[in-house]
Amino acid sequence: MLSGSFLKRTPGFQNSRAGRILNATITQEPSGKYYVSLCCTEVEIRKLKATDRCAGIDFGLRTFASLYESVLPIQECDENHVGNPALDKYNEESTKIENCHYLIRSEKRLARLQRRLSRKPKDSKNREKARRKVARQQEKTANQRRDFEQKLSMEMIRRYDVICIEDLAVKNMVKNRRLSKAIADASWSEFVRELEAMGMPGVWKCA
Known part of the structure; x- marks a missing residue:
């Protein structure tokens, strides 16, 4: 159980607008690190300023996504307009968002650590050390991808009032x-989930 004095000593907690804490959940990752998740109520939420801009996102593998900005006023972007080629008036030039390929870039190091793990005797201290190194590398890759998606989604929510995204069947x-x-490394579904969590109801899925 976390005490109030512990939370007050937590860096950055005093300056946050966390509201009233209902409960805290402590989880341990395979790498051995601990994380605390706070469930709060009465949280102060700042409303973002309207920008009167629309955007469409086209996902890819060479580039993470292509961003097309709309030249129409936001009042003219509605559900009837989205997906109608005769009415769409997007800029022909798109903004390319680089695909960082975090998994592919760390693949060689991860394979080397996994080979070292396989050579260690079972139930030995050296095997546990090797297992944690593998877990830390996997956690680093996941954190890099999550950081990229959260920063990009927050930037887009601040810049556009309406965002249209592809409704992809990633499982297929x-x-x-x-x-x-490459598709799993791109993690389009997680990025869409971040957008929907931050920007609903301004995020629309289009076939």
Whole structure:
């Protein structure tokens, strides 16, 4: 159980607008690190200023996504307009968002750590040390991807009032053996989830 004095000593907690804490959940990751999740109420939420801008997102593998900004006023963007090629008036030039390929970039190091783990005797201290190194590398890759998605989604929510995204069937797409690793590394579904959590109801899925 976390005491009030512990939370007051936590860096950055005093300056946060956490409201009233209902409960706290402590979880341990395979790497051995502990995290605390706070469930709060009466949280102060700042409303973002309207920008009167629309955007469409086209996901890819070479580039994470292509961003198309709308030249129409926000009042003219509605559900009837979205998805109608005759009415769409997006800029022909798109903004390319780089795909960082975090998993592919760390693949060689992860494979080397996993080979070292496989050579260690079972139930030995050295095997436990090797297991934690593998877990830390996997956690680092996941944290890099999560940091990229959260920063990008927050930037887009601040910049646009309406965001239209592809409604992709990722579960079916990963069945392609040649592209499954690249699709999983791109993590489009997690990025869409971040957008919807931050920007509803301003995020629309289009076929």
